[in-house]
Amino acid sequence: MIRTNPAGMSSVANPVVSPVGDAPPHKQPAWLPMVWFFGLLVLCYAPVLMRLVEQWNNDEDMGHGFFVPAIAGYIAWQKRDQLTGRSFQPNYFGLVLVVFAALQMYIGILGAELFLARTAFVEAIVGTVLFLGGTYAFRVLLFPLFLLCFMIPLPAVIYNRITFPLQIFASQVAAFVLELIGIPVLRDGNVLELPSQKLNVVEACSGIRSLLSLTFFSLVYGYFCEKRTWMRVALFFATVPIAIIANSGRVTLTGIMSEINPELAHGSAHTASGLVIFMIALIVMVLVHQLITRIYQMVSKTSTSSPSIETGHA
Numbered sequence: 001m002i003r004t005n006p007a008g009m010s011s012v013a014n015p016v017v018s019p020v021g022d023a024p025p026h027k028q029p030a031w032l033p034m035v036w037f038f039g040l041l042v043l044c045y046a047p048v049l050m051r052l053v054e055q056w057n058n059d060e061d062m063g064h065g066f067f068v069p070a071i072a073g074y075i076a077w078q079k080r081d082q083l084t085g086r087s088f089q090p091n092y093f094g095l096v097l098v099v100f101a102a103l104q105m106y107i108g109i110l111g112a113e114l115f116l117a118r119t120a121f122v123e124a125i126v127g128t129v130l131f132l133g134g135t136y137a138f139r140v141l142l143f144p145l146f147l148l149c150f151m152i153p154l155p156a157v158i159y160n161r162i163t164f165p166l167q168i169f170a171s172q173v174a175a176f177v178l179e180l181i182g183i184p185v186l187r188d189g190n191v192l193e194l195p196s197q198k199l200n201v202v203e204a205c206s207g208i209r210s211l212l213s214l215t216f217f218s219l220v221y222g223y224f225c226e227k228r229t230w231m232r233v234a235l236f237f238a239t240v241p242i243a244i245i246a247n248s249g250r251v252t253l254t255g256i257m258s259e260i261n262p263e264l265a266h267g268s269a270h271t272a273s274g275l276v277i278f279m280i281a282l283i284v285m286v287l288v289h290q291l292i293t294r295i296y297q298m299v300s301k302t303s304t305s306s307p308s309i310e311t312g313h314a
Contacts, residue, residue: 037128045121048105052118055153064213068151071220072144082140083133091138094130097123115155122148143223150216154208163208164190166244171201173248178255185255192255196262199255207247210278214243218285231292238288239281246281250274 042049056065101124108116126145130138138145154162167190175187178194186193190201218239222232253273258265 034128034132037132038125041121041124041128044102045105045124048109048114048117048121051114052151056151059153061209061212062151062153063209064216065151065153068147068216072147075147075223076141076144079140079144083137086136088132088137089134090132091130091134094127094132094138097127098131101127115152118152119149122152147216147219150212150219154212159208166207166211166247167201167205169244170205170207170248170251173245174201174251174255177252181256183255183259192251194255194258196258197265199251199258199265201251205247205251205254207244209274210247210281211240211243213278214239214281214285217282221285221289226289231289231296234292235285235289239285242281242284242288246277246284250277253277 052065056062101120104123105117105120108114108118108120122145125148126138129141129145133141153159171187171190171192175185175192178185178192184195192199192201215236218235219232222235226232226235250273254265254270257269257273263269
């Protein structure tokens with residue numbers, strides 16, 4: 001029998017070798033909880049959202065409302081790569097904001113204040129992103145979250161304060177241009193008395209519709225077609241005078257058309273003229289963008305190519 005000496009035995013450890021180059025797995029965003037949470041929000045705010053969609057469908061001032069959540073959602077989806085592969089730290093202030101939004105919606109429904117109830121939904125979405133995704137996700141999705149504000153109609157107090165001055169301005173411009181081209185007109189406030197009929201520049205013709213829609217589309221256009229932040233801001237503010245002047249042109253065109261045929265100042269012809277003027281305003285916005293870009297390039301080229309002046313002493 002052969003005996004082995006335990007002291008002479010050599011024991012070899014078998015280490016666990018991990019593959020070279022393996023990295024710790026990335027933590028994925030909590031997509032399922034986000035979808036679940038957003039689904040609950042839509043369910044809780046369903047009565048408010050149904051009335052909001054109904055106003056989008058019936059109120060021509062809010063015709064762009066259908067595009068807002070679709071475009072904001074598309075932009076948020078484009079940013080998914082910035083959210084994938086990061087570890088999220090929930091921010092519980094977002095949960096507080098969600099609860100506050102629920103109380104705001106309750107108060108808005110009790111007081112029949114639609115603006116409070118509708119903005120509460122946007123606040124709840126912001127709170128959800130902040131709670132589930134943390135501060136980083138909130139920063140990444142800040143722009144699409146901001147776009148959601150454009151799907152909420154303005155409160156009546158602000159709406160009336162904006163529309164009346166726009167009505168007066170549009171009627172003043174129309175009266176000036178009509179007299180300039182030889183059409184007699186008598187203006188009384190926002191009423192234009194022409195030889196054929198009286199034209200009342202009502203709230204729908206104030207330009208608030210094109211102003212809201214054009215500012216929204218300027219933000220979307222700037223996001224997709226421009227990388228410089230200052231240019232995006234410039235385009236946003238440039239749309240305000242563009243929309244106001246375009247609407248004044250529409251009122252003037254209506255006055256001219258009414259002298260050709262009074263029926264052209266109403267109905268489908270009047271609606272079609274509004275669409276044409278809005279498309280022209282969009283084209284002008286793009287041309288303004290190109291003009292500012294050209295001027296900026298010329299100034300930059302001039303500043304970089306200007307020779308330095310050297311002074312010497314004899």
